Amino acid sequence: MYQFITGPLLWLTFIIFFGGLTFRVVWYIRGLDWKLDRVAYRTYPALGLKGALQSIIHWLIPYGSYGWRAKPLYTLVFFIFHAGLVVVPLFLAGHAVLLEERWGISWWPTISMALADTLTIGVMVTAVIILVRRLVLPEVRILTTFYDIFLILVSVAPFVSGFLVVHQVRDYTFWLYAHILSGELLLILIPFTKLFHVVGFFLSRGQIGMDFGIKRAWKSRKGFAW
Amino acid sequence: MPEGTLCNKNPITTKEQLDALLADKTGKIYYEEMKHLEVDTEKLAETLQATCKSRIRTWLEICAHCGLCADSCFFYLANQKDPTQVPAYKIQSTLGEIVRKNGQVDNAHMRYCMDVAWGKCTCCNRCGTFCPYGIDMGVMFSYLRGLCFSQGFVPWELKIGSGMHRIFRAQMDVTPEDFVETCEWMCEEQQEEWPGLEIPVDKVGADILYTCNAREPKHYPEDIAEAAILFHIAGEDWTVPSEGWDQTSLTMFAGDWEGCRLQVEGIYRAIEKLKPKRVLGTECGHAHRATVIEGPYWLGREDGRPPVPYLHYTEWVAEALRTGKLKIDPAKRIKEPVTLQDSCNYIRNYGLKEVTREIMSYIVEPGYFVEMEPCKEYNFCCGGGGGLNGIGIYRQWRNIGFKVKRDQIKATGAKLVIAPCHNCWDAIRDMEEIYELGIRWSFLKPLLLKMVIVPEHLKPKEEAEEEE
Incomplete structure (x- = not known):
């Protein structure tokens, strides 16, 4: 079982994950239409690139944009949530071991266990805050669907199970399998759901950045302030 | 009755059609006919196929339903934070629905779309600057307006306006x-x-x-x-x-x-x-x-x-002041608290914030210019943009929406608002009529004329002689 879910099934997961996201990126870029979007993408590559980078970078940095600064608490929760989601799976020592065992990659950087734990707890706590916020604030509740809640649960499941595995609560094998399978489920779902924002964020922000860089803020010395 | 005599899918192209529509005062018959106007779902699906591409489809799909756009919308703020005024809700329940159903929507839905697209959004694009994904709901609402127009669901005044332009x-x-x-x-x-x-x-x-x-x-x-x-x-x-x-x-x-x-x-x-x-x-x-x-x-x-x-006129004024083509008499500069209304269309959507401030530095005595909060690209719409000033059936909604701009102006303490935009100018005039703030509002031209130094050779002869 372990061999299968960390072997062929994992490969299949990666193929779907990377294949699906590649399709998303290609489909998005091919669907950009300078006439319909009314942005002269090709005519002003430099302005476009500058605008796109400005837009992406300002929104990647905590409190880096006017919008983030307008919502200081939410921004804090948002960045703690996402920092854990990205950093832990990529740089966990336990995951790096697999890389070395399977592919002989020994140079992969890792984070300390303490940091991994802190980040994981961060993900779980902020997920609860995000869920409660969804249900409590009327302006968010009106937008919330079961789909949104499902996606949060799917995203957090590998972290909860992983945390239990690492801390060997009991039933190690069950939680290990639950962790691996929920992780694979998450990766498979990403391209097919709005979780595809792992690339979609950069595409969408890049596009609006180009729009303002090329067209809607080109008269301003510094472009749009974001 | 699928197509009305006044309310139908065809744009106005002749004087006769225009006169007939104008004769229907306030659009009484027009809106009555609209209730029975058939939606050409096939054509709607075709239009979506041809014009709704990855940008808009991604915006609709990727929206995280986080609600961060709520506070960016002046309609939401002015309506006691009514959740149905959240931009993401407004666009998802209108255009989002049309796209998800691939155009298979009914008359009631199209009329709802019209109400939201013209009565609850001025396409000021402010929400787009607050969305972490940069989802610009103003752009989508203006796209939705295009879909509505092509199906005949457009406010009476704007059907007339479109006809005027065409004729x-x-x-x-x-x-x-x-x-x-x-x-x-x-x-x-x-x-x-x-x-x-x-x-x-x-x-x-x-x-x-x-x-x-x-x-x-x-x-x-x-x-x-x-x-x-x-x-x-x-x-x-x-x-x-x-x-x-x-x-x-x-x-x-x-x-x-x-x-x-x-x-x-x-x-x-x-x-x-x-x-x-x-x-x-x-x-x-x-x-x-x-x-x-x-x-x-x-x-x-x-x-x-x-x-x-x-x-834009402001660009020329700034240039003329900078190069000395227009010279301001320092004694005649504005010496009272004065604020500036940033027009969404050329500030947020064109980047002329620096130019307009440069003008202020010439025509206002230092210390008297007060910025609204927020301002520049983050400024709120005057409340009458996107055609809303001219639409009778949404007049009450517009007047409620004014509250945000009213409070912004009030907070500056200024009694004079410079509004180099026709729509903003109208909106502020109507706002004053309703809420009686005791403010004045002005374009740049009359202000400049009051303070510009007139070269001797341009003055009328007698006056020039009198002065000598």
Whole structure:
């Protein structure tokens, strides 16, 4: 079982994950239409690139944009949530071991266990805050669907199970399998759901950045302030 | 009754149709007919297929439903944070529904879309700057307006506006002859005070071609006179076109994309015919958006720019003050708290925030200019943009929406609001009528005329002698 879910099934997961996201990126870029979007993408590559980078970078940095600064608490929760989601799976020592065992990659950087734990707890706590916020604030509740809640649960499941595995609560094998399978489920779902924002964020922000860089803020010395 | 006699899917293209629609005062019959207008779902699906591409589809799909856009919307704030006014909700429940159902929607849904697209959104694009993904719901609402228009679901006034543009190439029934006559009349009227004042019509190769808003010749001809006097003082070589002089676009507000193209085409034709070095538009926000920012794309210009540099009035004023073509008498500068209304269309959507502040530095005594909070690209819409000022059935909604701008102005403590945009100017006037803040509001032109230094040789003879 372990061999299968960390072997062929994992490969299949990666193929779907990377294949699906590649399709998303290609489909998005091919669907950009300078006439319909009314942005002269090709005519002003430099302005476009500058605008796109400005837009992406300002929104990647905590409190880096006017919008983030307008919502200081939410921004804090948002960045703690996402920092854990990205950093832990990529740089966990336990995951790096697999890389070395399977592919002989020994140079992969890792984070300390303490940091991994802190980040994981961060993900779980902020997920609860995000869920409660969804249900409590009327302006968010009106937008919330079961789909949104499902996606949060799917995203957090590998972290909860992983945390239990690492801390060997009991039933190690069950939680290990639950962790691996929920992780694979998450990766498979990403391209097919709005979780595809792992690339979609950069595409969408890049596009609006180009729009303002090329067209809607080109008269301003510094472009749009974001 | 699938198609009404007044309310139907065909744009107004003849004077007879226009008169029939105008005769239906406030659109009583028109809106009654709309209740029975059939939705051509097949055509809607085709339009989506052809025009709804990855950008909009991704925006609709990727929306995280986080609600961060809520506080960015003045309608949401003005309506006691009514969740149905959250921009993401508004767009998902309208355009989102049409896209998810691939156009299979009914009459009731289209009428709901119309109410939201025109009565609950002014396409100010503010929400787009607060969304972590950069989802611009103003852009999507203007797209939705296009879908609604193509199916005949458009407010009565804007159906008329679109027809005006298609028939007169102006938003009002002003013909080229009327326009030229108004220019001549204004010129004559000013001769005593401004000897030698000219409004050159169709002069080829001038430095500046001046285009305006049809309301000016129709309702405020003195605005044209003021523009002429300022050009006269600045010593500009300028002209107006007899055709292609109105740069406004109620077609843009209406979602009449073909009408938009026709309107801008007329102006660009004038540019090609008269070969000016530059074109300058009046103090209007949406006219600039239509003609300079979006217009090139409607005409399929790959460079996304007009044929020659096309300035907003504020750009010219700043330049004239900077270069000394217009000199301000320091004694006559504004010496009272004064604030500035940033027009969404050329501040947030064109980047002229620095230019407008530069003007303030010349015309306001230091220490008296007070910024609104928030301002510049984050400023709130005046409350009447996107055509809302002119739509009768949403008047009450608009008046509630005014509260945000009202409170912003109140907080500055200023009694004078400079509003270099027709829509903002109107909105602030109506706001004053309703909420009685005791404020005044003004375009730049009349303010400049009060404080500009007039060169001796331009003064009338007697006056000059008297002074000696």
